[in-house]
Amino acid sequence: MSPHGTPGADIYRWVGAIAEELGVDPDLVDVEGVLDLAREVAAGVGRPAVPLTSFIAGCAVGAGVLTADGGRAAFADVAARVTASARAWSPEGPR
Template identity: 50%
Template structure:
């Protein structure tokens, strides 16, 4: 994980994000659940969509029904779990 942690620190700095912004464990868990429950390509797409929803919600562009932060990730994980069941 040292290389990954170093990469994330460098990425945060390059993107102008405060240190510690990226919750690596949460992102990896989300990607794992999407990949295993839906399909491998769902992992990057799902993590991108959750991050995009978070960004829009933070900017106030999604309105009152927006899912952001842990809520968006939890909804995506729940959808992935239901996907297998359906």
């Protein structure tokens, strides 16, 4: 991240490189959206939940990747649902 909280060029290079390595179209990756999702989970649940939630969200989006929009609608839906859950979370369970 840059000092101003926006992703730096390195993150885009990394996304391009790892997407190519894994056979994923880098244009499918909504960098800002994924980072926003991670921020919501970290704030609402806790930092250790971020990679696990990212993996689960990726699995959910992967199920919708064959849609006409390349999975963007699936990501938007998953991100909205995860964000709502993270905001409602408390250690005792959903608020």
